[in-house]
Amino acid sequence: MAENAYVYVLYDAQGRVSYVGIGSRQRPYETHNDDYNEALAFSSDVRITPIPFDSRHDAELAESLLIRVLADAGAHGVALTNRSGMKGTSDLVPLVAQREGSLNYRDLRKSIIVKVSPMKIDEVRDVVSGVTPDAVAAERCRKWWRIRSVVERGDDIRQLVAISTSDVKPRRVLGIWETKPVAEWDVVGKAIELVDPSSGDVGGHQGKTFDWDGYSLQNLGYSTDIRSGWSQAPN
Structure with a gap:
């Protein structure tokens, strides 16, 4: 498995998907573009694949597919309407544990x-x-x-x-x-x-x-x- 081949998703403060990316597990907290940095400042809701893909190429294919699905679902990336159900899947998991309260x-x-x-x-x-x-x-x-x-x-x-x-x-x-x-x-x-x-x-x-x-x-x-x-x- 490639250490820099995780796929991650950042949700904004309104629960909308604002960014899809590839990198190491540390990458979501590193500097991106201004829009990403601003979104991260107000929301730490990052979901990430629990293990990296076998290769960077495989991760890029998965990233491209996910971006296409989001684009088809809405111009502002408000797809993944079953987001609450993602917590129990093996596809994406919270990068930092989250609980109400x-x-x-x-x-x-x-x-x-x-x-x-x-x-x-x-x-x-x-x-x-x-x-x-x-x-x-x-x-x-x-x-x-x-x-x-x-x-x-x-x-x-x-x-x-x-x-x-x-x-x-x-x-x-x-x-x-x-x-x-x-x-x-x-x-x-x-x-x-x-x-x-x-x-x-x-x-x-x-x-x-x-x-x-x-x-x-x-x-x-x-x-x-x-x-x-x-x-x-x-x-």
Whole structure:
């Protein structure tokens, strides 16, 4: 299979098909033309083939056919009227999990929070095989964080919450995993240890939009109860 032979579709904020393209799994989030960039700024609803085509040529044929179907259905690409049924098919799948509802930062407890680009998650797909998508995401989301101070304090953290970076709009919950006690975390490898990497939907929030509610962080943060515990610690 050719790594750059995925076919993807971008829907605009009104649910209309606005672009059909070919490329790697990272390509939908990279710079295109002005129209595409503007559409992506208001909608992260990208559907993509779950595996690449065997060749770039095969992908181009599929892309051409899809564009022709859309053109025949309407000048503005409002075809695929059975779009809601596509979620259950093997033809196109959401590039980023989506679910109705939202999760607010203030509702999190005993949580370590990381911001991760979906593109970074896909970088590990080629080296991790025989695992579920949640486990693939976990392999990236749990690693390379500065967690020494958390372990030394013995913070009572029970879950890892991964939120998409700004290349996905609106921000979404990529996954929530139950963590092992911080004493078991890998400080040297900068890795958060998880109870079950394949179970990334603790609480049923995966795919929901995420409201930071004024909380600002670089790439790593914590829920309000963990942060308030620091200020109450004895000198």
